Each structure stands twice: as C-alpha cells, then as structure tokens.
Amino acid sequence: MLRENLPECYFNVRLNINNLEDIKAIAENIKELFDIRVELPSKLKLKIKESPDLTHIPPCRWVLERGSYDPNQQEIRLIGPNWCLKTIIHELLHALSIFYREEDLIWSSLIDFRNIVEALTEFLTGYVLYRKRDEKPCYDFWLEKTYAPCKISYEPYVKIFAALSQVLVPLKTISRLFFCETYHDWQKMYDHFLKTYKLPHLFKNWRTPYELQEEILNALKKYYPIRIAHRFEIILENELRNLFNYSRMKKF
Numbered sequence: 001m002l003r004e005n006l007p008e009c010y011f012n013v014r015l016n017i018n019n020l021e022d023i024k025a026i027a028e029n030i031k032e033l034f035d036i037r038v039e040l041p042s043k044l045k046l047k048i049k050e051s052p053d054l055t056h057i058p059p060c061r062w063v064l065e066r067g068s069y070d071p072n073q074q075e076i077r078l079i080g081p082n083w084c085l086k087t088i089i090h091e092l093l094h095a096l097s098i099f100y101r102e103e104d105l106i107w108s109s110l111i112d113f114r115n116i117v118e119a120l121t122e123f124l125t126g127y128v129l130y131r132k133r134d135e136k137p138c139y140d141f142w143l144e145k146t147y148a149p150c151k152i153s154y155e156p157y158v159k160i161f162a163a164l165s166q167v168l169v170p171l172k173t174i175s176r177l178f179f180c181e182t183y184h185d186w187q188k189m190y191d192h193f194l195k196t197y198k199l200p201h202l203f204k205n206w207r208t209p210y211e212l213q214e215e216i217l218n219a220l221k222k223y224y225p226i227r228i229a230h231r232f233e234i235i236l237e238n239e240l241r242n243l244f245n246y247s248r249m250k251k252f
C-alpha cells in the first residue's frame with residue numbers, strides 16, 4: 001500500500017542529486033556491479049524538471065512519468081515529485097544499454113518492443129537495488145511498493161524475466177545481451193541466445209504479458225524436461241520477495 005509520508009532517504013537523495021557529475025558517480029557503481037566497460041553517451045545531459053509530465057504511450061495511454069531517457073537528445077530527465085534513486089538507476093541503465101545506444105535499435109526499442117526493453121531495464125534495476133540492500137532500503141520499498149517513487153515498474157513483464165532467470169537463463173547472459181559491449185554484434189548475440197536457450201523471439205510488440213508468458217511456457221514444455229515448465233509457472237505465482245530473490249537466479 002502507498003503511504004502518505006515519504007522516507008528520509010527520499011529527501012536525502014533529492015538534496016544530493018543536482019548535476020550530471022552526481023549521477024555519473026552512480027553509473028560507475030552500476031558498471032562495477034555488472035562488471036561492464038560500456039561508457040555513458042559522451043554528450044549525456046541531465047535535466048531535473050519540477051513539474052510532472054504526462055507522457056503519451058501510443059495508441060491511447062497516458063502515464064505520469066518519474067523519469068525518462070531520451071536517446072536522441074542523450075538526456076536523462078528526472079520529473080516532478082516522484083523520482084528517487086530507483087529512477088536514476090533505471091534511466092542510467094537505459095543510457096548504458098545497447099537498445100538506446102545502437103541507431104538500428106533505438107526506434108524499435110522506443111516503439112515496437114518497448115515493453116521488453118523496459119522490463120529488462122527494470123529487472124536489472126532490481127538487481128542493483130538487491131545488491132545494495134544492506135546499505136539502502138530501496139529494494140524493500142521496490143518490492144513492497146511502499147512509496148510511489150520507489151515501487152517496481154512494468155511488474156507483469158519483469159516477473160517473467162525473473163522466473164526465466166530462476167529456471168533457465170543466467171542473469172549474466174541477460175546482462176550481456178542488455179549492455180552488449182561489442183557494439184556491432186547484438187543481432188548475432190541475440191540469435192545465438194535464442195538458439196542456445198530454444199526460446200521464442202522475445203523482442204516483439206507483445207499485446208499482453210500473458211502472451212509472452214505463454215510462448216515461453218510452450219517453448220519450455222517443448223524443449224526441456226517438464227519440471228522446468230512447472231517450476232517456471234510456480235515461481236511466477238510466488239510472492240514478489242521470492243520471485244525477485246536474485247540469489248536464486250542462475251549465477252553470473
């Protein structure tokens with residue numbers, strides 16, 4: 001349940017994040033955690049906007065945004081009263097990802113398979129929060145949806161990746177595909193990924209998360225011992241704390 005009062009850390013974060021250098025320090029932390037060498041865009045800008053933005057998601061949805069990353073302007077925007085550390089990590093992951101770095105992928109990532117890109121971004125955001133859980137309360141707030149700025153986004157899609165990572169695909173593999181340090185090889189890497197794990201094409205304009213879930217489930221039933229498909233289904237029904245227990249995911 002959402003609580004009225006925000007925690008002290010929210011005010012501290014917002015007091016201490018004022019410019020690009022402040023979020024670059026957080027990016028260094030993220031790079032260390034994932035052991036990656038990709039750089040933030042060279043012209044990266046940060047814009048902190050006081051008033052909230054309504055963003056149009058085609059065809060007919062409007063959402064109140066906490067933050068965004070514009071790959072064309074190379075700009076991270078923190079918007080209105082609802083951004084906090086979780087938002088910054090999420091947007092930095094966008095800026096570091098291949099999806100918003102590689103020209104060929106940007107448009108599709110923004111429109112066609114936006115849900116998948118967002119789900120992967122939030123899934124890895126959760127991992128960062130999980131690893132920092134002894135120092136910061138964000139991971140608990142993320143799971144328990146205690147406060148609007150910290151709660152998990154794109155939950156139905158993110159759950160699918162969490163379950164998949166517990167039964168089949170190591171977190172390391174997902175992160176490699178997400179950051180793709182060798183710029184030109186993404187398509188090759190992705191083809192190899194699909195072949196290795198015998199999964200359906202993931203980067204599609206799924207109408208609902210259930211459609212994605214069903215296709216993955218069918219592939220698991222077809223190519224793996226039936227217990228794998230059963231585990232996938234059971235894990236998806238787990239409470240979020242078990243589903244997003246990153247120590248249960250296939251190892252890095």
Ligand SMILES: [Zn+2]
Nearest residue numbers: 090094118121
């Ligand atoms: Zn996003």
